[in-house]
Amino acid sequence: KKISTPRSPPTFPVIGNLHQLGRYPHRSLCSLSYRYGPRMLLHFGRVPVLVVSSADAAQDVLKTHDRVFASRPRSKIFRKLHYDGRDVGLAPYGEYWRQMKSVCVLHLLSNKMVRSFRDVRKEEIRIVMENIRKSNSSRINLSKLLASLTNDVICRVAFGKKYGGDTDFMELIERFEKLLGSFSIGTYVPWLAWLDWISGLDAEVEKTKNDFDEFLERVVQDHVDGGGDKNDFVHVLLAIQREKSIGFEIDRISIKAIIMNIFVGGTDTSFTVMEWAMTELLRHPKCLNILQEEVRGICKGKSNVSEEEIQDMKYLKAVIKETMRLHPSLPLLVMINVWAIGREAATWGPDAELFRPEKHLDTSVDFRGQDFHLIPFGAGRRICPAISFATVLIELVLANLVHQFD
């Protein structure tokens, strides 16, 4: 298939198109794409960036030319915070990435492993529901509860136990994510890198990197000293390091980088979907009623919703798809503007901006990477390996919330 040459908006000297990104780049790029097409070539300083804003164009990048685009762009901030690409998410496409991703899938994210964590999910959800019930006040901070629930599940299954203590995880993850979304002028215009130093950005990145490293070091050392659960994911990584069982050596930095990926990638993304789903349901009481009727109809009289019962909840699954269509966790993967793709009127109709779970009831469109209209987990070689891990937890939490509370 012949792909037309991408068009570019006019550029300014030195900064290129940087002035056009604005406060919400996914929205600005979406507007620009109406004028310059779904495949646009922009210049961030001296760096050319292909911006893709339609399902069709995303398919070209993520399927047809998947291999060419299989390495992630790496900004100065990303490199610093992601151990210079020793994790899975930022590792260049190649043998190291392939091996590390399969270790994550085999020992943590496969359907079989996800099923084996069933009791952990059940117990953690029960604790949260009880806390909400006990709070007795009309106001609770649901975001905080959902964030720590997600984090507790990740810690228990990956690290063998909850790691709390002096570290405020959510504050640390928030700082981390905020920096990943920050703009470093030095990445795009190297001779202006001193501006990142003057603005304090460099110091902030260094501090967050060190705080995170200190926490991860504590987790790994605790496992070296025999802590955690003997089969947990950190022990698996330590065994691979000891036994050199994957064809090349992994060191302590690799181990920290991988568990950082799981810890950050697993917490923020899943809990943001739960938070957005609850927000949309409260904004759309009719949808909330339909969902409550479905869940209560299936769970007749029981206090907790189980994983089997969720299988029959079609409207619940539609609510989650609709949430991820409108609020993708990573709205802008530099090239693929998933936010814009979820709002394409040609696919989603004239009411594409509105929350309408019904859209998903009679279609086979799914988010497992086969259908480029809905790709909140990405697609192709770099697709998120944790789709089952994340969706079962999100479904269970939402179903229990709407079942047990009004």
Ligand code: HEM
């Ligand atoms: C609703 C929840 C989640 C969403 C929406 C999500 C979304 C994504 C997206 C969009 C990517 C990038 C795909 C690409 O670059 O093409 C990704 C990659 C990744 N995600 Fe997730 N994710 C979620 C949950 C999780 C969880 C729970 C974990 C781990 C426990 C996880 C681990 C990873 C890893 C390791 C990668 C890197 C894959 C690679 O580069 O090959 N994610 N995720």
